[in-house]
Amino acid sequence: MADLVWLIPAFPLAGFFLILLFGRRLGDPKSGYLATAMVFASFAVAAGIYFDLLSRPEEERQTVVTLFSWVPVGTLQVDLAFLVDPLSIAMCLFVTFIAGWIHMFAVGYMHGDPKFSKFFLYLNLFVFSMTILVLGENLLVTFLGWEGVGTCSYLLIAFWHTRESAATAGKKAFVTNRVGDWGVMLAMFLAFSAVGSLSYTVINESAETGELAASTASAIALLLLIGAAGKSAQLPLYVWLPDAMEGPTPVSALIHAATMVTGGVFLLTRINPVIAASYDWVPTTIAWVGAITALFAATIALAQNDIKKVLAYSTVSQIGYMMLAVGTGGYVAAIFHMVTHAGFKALLFLGAGSVIHGMHEEQDMRFMGALRKFMPITAGTFIIGWLAIAGVPPFSGFWSKDEILLFSLAESPALYAVGIITAILTAFYMTRQVIMVFFGEARWTSLANAEEAPEVAEGEPPVETHNAHGEFKPHESPPIMWIPLVALAGVAALGGLINVPKLFGIPGGVAYKLEEWLHPVIEFGEADITGTWAYDNKYILVAIAVAAALIGVALAWVVYEKKRIKPWEPNLFANGWYYDAAISWFMGKPGREGFQAVTDFDAKIVDGAVNGVGVAVKATATEARKGQTGYVRQYAGIIGIGVVLLLGWFVVIRGIL
């Protein structure tokens, strides 16, 4: 079964080509169904391989499936090969599963869009690239998928490219990701020069045996951290993700919440022996990047009014948690949180999409409220997602966040403190969002914008229109949209089961399943925290985590529902700490001047040198040309004189004859 791994990317690729050829003929909604079916087919294959691996003993669960030799150049031998192991299959399982439901949701969400089939064309191409990314056996194959998802991300963010902001956001995402890609490429070059191969098996083995010097390992890990910061939207390269919300909501759910943005965390997990072999400060750096990003993005999310922007900053924050886990050696916790986050964040985004759909393209939460009466299914599933992300037991987010906090305390109390504060903030801003959207009073009529509503004669009922804040009634979404919501709500509620701890009398047979499964892959890099204070006092940590979640929820309830305390939403947070503005200022003023200086240097010094050589040659040639008079007899005379001079030289000076 493992030999059939190529089918996982092959199905979405087939979907891509089919829609490419017949997309217009299939149209709306058949091309969407086709794309959905292809993704679920991938999921079926992944599940088959999962059970196949499960039936084998642990040490035989790693197979390399080589399709063909891709780059055979001297000592650089790169195969197009897939690495079938617990990590890649775990990634494939959740990616295709979540992606399938999001495809299904998109069939309803994109209904009526003139570019309906093109949307699914891109979505299937994305799933193809993502599976290549996670299945790649070497850095180059992963990089192929890495660039593929980046391209699809660009295409889908700018899907409604006639809107200026969408086109700009697409470009921003692409350009920012290039900065990260630079790191990945340098890491590849370095890995090749150090161990002579790009294969993960070889690189990780050389790290495990100590062949890879600590300095080289550190450099590779840090360069890949730059790549991960770009792809996974971490400081300082997170800026593209909030803007990426310009894309259609299913795209935000699939690419910018559940799958692509976790690529960086996946890559670092994949090379965990290299991180383990590097200097001690390297994992610490990773942990702090994650922790600071988590806190930073959480503060921004406190003051956002766009329903999707809150979720976007929340995604940045949650991926920060995953990076924190990677940096503290909690790779299982990172992957665990990645899976649960994919479930509940996809659910939240799709819920937001359903709200936007029901509110006729309204995204501002200040014009929402009390929607639970009109959209009961969306509200119910969204609330499950909220409880999961807020870390309320027994929903999935609680278990995975708890694992991460456990590892961070074992590493350093400071990291733990940041994690707990972020957890409180997370619960706070998510509660704020739920209250603003689903509870409180309805603000969509009271703040109706009369200017955009069509004029109606006195006494007649107002016309219901899209894109207008006139009199209209929010409506629940059709079944094709709420069925995925319910399915993902199930994941968000029960996802924690894959790796529950051995606490509260949970029997050993069902606990730590994910850890058991991933054990062969992360064996070398996983931190050993047994014996630390944190490990021995897990119950206290659980209590603190639950308390943090409840404090956040209660505080937000008092502020936004009971209105006992005036909301505190400083402009600093609403504007994202002016980080974007600072970058714009920096690139606009000193940056532009710097580049202008470089341009001037190029135009004057470099071009001057090149052109100067040209001018000199031309001037010399103009002079030399005058010797060519075209008079044959003159040439003959010169030849004659030359012969005489030569003869004279031979005879008189050299003394020949």
Add this chain to the structure above:
Amino acid sequence: MIAAIGATSYLLLAAALFSIGAFGLLVRRNPLIMFMCIELMLNAANLTFVALATQLDDINGQTAVFFVMVVAAAEVVVGLGILVSILRRRPGATADDLAELKG
């Protein structure tokens, strides 16, 4: 018979012929005359070859002459061909008139 006259005389004759050819090539402007001058120079060289070959009793000198004759014939064929086609376009051209290819 040749031996009786001596190689020096032949070499002097060849030098005279060569000088006449070179002088003619430089001073005359008629392309046809210039060709004839070139022929004169080539044959002066041939005469030297033959004379020295006889004196040194070496057949190689005579072989070289055949090569020179063949090359001279080929050169004349090409040269005259060019000359004819030029004279078709512009009658009475001198060598100095044909200076369009100057730099």
